[in-house]
Each structure stands twice: as C-alpha cells, then as structure tokens.
Amino acid sequence: KIKDEPYEDAALREVREEGGVVCTIVMPQPVDIHYTYTFKEFLIQKTVYYFLMEYESGDPANHDWEVSEAKFVPEEEVWNTLTFKSDKEAFEKLLKTFQSRVSP
Numbered sequence: 001k002i003k004d005e006p007y008e009d010a011a012l013r014e015v016r017e018e019g020g021v022v023c024t025i026v027m028p029q030p031v032d033i034h035y036t037y038t039f040k041e042f043l044i045q046k047t048v049y050y051f052l053m054e055y056e057s058g059d060p061a062n063h064d065w066e067v068s069e070a071k072f073v074p075e076e077e078v079w080n081t082l083t084f085k086s087d088k089e090a091f092e093k094l095l096k097t098f099q100s101r102v103s104p
C-alpha cells in the first residue's frame with residue numbers, strides 16, 4: 001500500500017499490477033484478516049483487507065513476479081486452490097456476506 005492510499009484504491013491497483021486484471025469492487029466493506037509473522041527476527045503484525053470484486057478485463061496470465069500463479073477457478077475449486085489459512089478464512093467470510101446480500 002502506498003502511503004495515504006485508500007484501501008479500495010490499493011486493492012484495485014494491486015489486483016491490476018500483481019494479478020494482471022482490471023476489476024471493480026462490488027462490496028465496499030472489506031473482510032480484514034489479522035496475522036503475525038517473524039521476519040529477520042522482527043515480529044510483524046499485518047492486516048490484509050479483502051474486497052469482493054467483479055472482473056472487467058485483462059488476463060491473469062499477465063501477473064507479475066510477486067504472484068506464483070493467477071487464474072480464475074469455479075467456487076468449488078477455491079478451497080483446494082488457496083494455500084494459506086488466512087486466505088481461506090477471508091474467502092469464506094466474503095462468500096457468506098455476498099450470499100446473504102443476494103439471497104431473498
């Protein structure tokens with residue numbers, strides 16, 4: 001995130017730069033995941049904000065070096081595709097929130 005950059009703008013920029021695709025945010029309320037890790041003997045506390053987005057254009061094959069693989073998969077494949085627990089938690093929360101908004 002660039003200093004003073006709104007979270008929404010950072011998310012859209014990173015999806016474009018790192019994932020190779022252009023999207024729009026469809027649910028402005030993000031899911032935030034907090035975690036802690038160690039880097040060079042320093043304890044790092046990090047918060048990641050996940051936004052539900054809709055694809056507009058681009059090709060995930062054009063992702064940058066920060067991403068090992070980018071692709072679109074059906075919802076059923078997401079659980080086997082995501083590797084980090086925090087990503088799975090974020091996806092589950094976003095999915096529940098989205099489903100509650102579109103269900104009658």
